Amino acid sequence: MIQRRIALAATLAAAAVAIALAAASCDRIPPAEKLPDVAAGEAAFTATMEAHTGSPVVGGNRIDVLLNGDQIFPAKLAAIRSARSTIAYAEYFYADGAPAREIAEALAERCRAGVVANILLDGFGTLSMPREHVELLKAANCHVATFRPLGRLVSVGRHNKRNHRRVLVVDGRVAITGGSGVSDKWTGNGRVEGHWRDTDLRIEGPALNSVQSAFLENWREATGELLGGERYLWEGRRGPGDARAQVIKSSPGGGSFEMYTMYLLAIAGARRSIYLTNPYFLPDDRMEEALLAAAARGVRVVALTPGKIDHNLVRAASRRGFGRLLQAGIEIFEYQASLLHAKTMVVDGVWATVGSTNFDHRSFALNDELNVALYDRSVVERLATAFEADLAHARPVTFEAWQRRGLRTKLLELFVWPIESQL
Secondary structure: OHHHHHHHHHHHHHHHHHHHHHHHOOOOOOOOOOOOOOOOOOHHHHHHHHHHHOOOOEEEEEEEEEEHHHHHHHHHHHHHHOOOOEEEEEEOOEOOOHHHHHHHHHHHHHHHOOOEEEEEEEOOOOOOOOHHHHHHHHHOOOEEEEEOOOOOOOOHHHHOOOEOOOEEEEOOOEEEEEOOOEOHHHOOOOOOOOOOEOEEEEEEOOOHHHHHHHHHHHHHHHHOOOOOOOOOOOOOOOOOOOEEEEEEEEOHHHOOOHHHHHHHHHHHOOOOEEEEEOOOEOOOHHHHHHHHHHHHOOOEEEEEEEOOOOOHHHHHHHHHOHHHHHHOOOEEEEEOOOOEOOOEEEEOOOEEEEEOOOEOHHHHHOOEEEEEEEOOHHHHHHHHHHHHHHHOOEEEEOHHHHHOOOHHHHHHHHHHHHHHHHO
């Protein structure tokens, strides 16, 4: 009983904060009433995506898919320990645990060896980062900055716009980006309760310059310092692979909504299938219309969402909108093995994206986000295979079961509705 009261109090407190933030934030995504009829996989689709996102599709890359902490943390640590000149590292979520200590110690060791490490911590997402880790980094002469630190006399609306991007770039040679954070929650294989399921990418080649660009943009805002030169960027070297990739960044606080545009264009470009994985599945009316239109033209639309989640308010807001989608033939599954945190989408087996972006208003209209769009069939197939493997650990949601949800659930959905844009 006491635990239930504590949970209820926490829910009400979170709602109160969200209401305050909603009142302070009136960001609106520019309307997109009509979408082009261009199929994913066509040259015109690539050109259209480039034109509307302002991001080039770049060839010559080697791209590896990293699944869960078992692959993500070793790749990050190997990249950091290999640094000889520079490290650019931006993290949204950083808490305590073995991975947190290992990464902090690896960064500090490289700084003591003379590597220039610029470390950008989000002012909200890294509130749980142990002070001793920050002090370790600073004592090693790492450059540590905070993105929009809380407590400064700036508007509530500005505090509400976070740097949700995850970036690691080493020596202008290798980059890792995606949706993962740093804590024990991300360890393991994503199939055990308490250890989250996530996806990152490791990139070698000229596409990493756009990943670095996202870091440089946020670093400039936080510090006033403009970084550059061959120590930070892929310069004049032939790429190690042949994968084509497009790095797309959005910063709604600065007036750019490219991530929303990318998702709309990709959904409109689907002709056979859309495999969407996201922990925060709250499509707005326009995005929902795009998904419904895809289903209506015969596209198989499958959404993989969490069965367990770290925010019950988000779950309530998400499930409230399932009915119309299910009736239209869209398949919705809830992942059961652990908490699902991966943010990916695969379209027609020819295009995919991986990144930090949640499928909700906060990511589309408030936070700075970063995704990589992939045009290489082998990498896309790897993500499609991972999606199918995840479905084996998921439970389908039926319209009949959704209709039978209890009164308490429906009341919570009604309670959350006015504030869902802030979740």
